[in-house]
Amino acid sequence: QVQLVESEGGLVQAGDSLRLACVASGPTSDLYTMGWFCQAPGKEREFVAAISWSSKTTLYADSVKGRFTISRDNAKSMVYLQMSSLKPEDTAVYYCASGASSYFDFDTPWRSFDNWGQGTQVTVSS
Numbered sequence: 001q002v003q004l005v006e007s008e009g010g011l012v013q014a015g016d017s018l019r020l021a022c023v024a025s026g027p028t029s030d031l032y033t034m035g036w037f038c039q040a041p042g043k044e045r046e047f048v049a050a051i052s053w054s055s056k057t058t059l060y061a062d063s064v065k066g067r068f069t070i071s072r073d074n075a076k077s078m079v080y081l082q083m084s085s086l087k088p089e090d091t092a093v094y095y096c097a098s099g100a101s102s103y104f105d106f107d108t109p110w111r112s113f114d115n116w117g118q119g120t121q122v123t124v125s126s
Contacts, residue, residue: 001027001030002024002026004096004115004117006118007020009094011125012086012125014125014126019083020081020120021080022034022036022078022096024079024096025077026115029100031077032052033052033104033113034072034097034098035047035051035070035098036049036050036070036079036094036095036097037094039092039119047106047110049068049069049081050070051070051071053074055072058070064090067084068083069081079096083122088126091124092122094119094122095119097117098114099112100114
């Protein structure tokens, strides 16, 4: 019942910034935790960032701390990922995700999310 749609990604140069957006529809109860994951070719899908309903809690993968910022606007049913100081290693398909609970474990971050967007390509050139 939940639908998540990411904005278009893009092609940027190393050091540039890019903001991704995701619009969510469906029961609010299924949108308590919002997050972003990424998947590079030949690799497993990796956790990037997560945010609670009230935005009081934000969590980031070590690889993006200090560079990426997750935020949300519940009135607009939107979640954002502000990406700065982009690196070629950030090149991946980025997925918006949502979950119904506040549970989170860095070892198994995917367990917090039940719904996924289709993904959007972000390419960072050197």
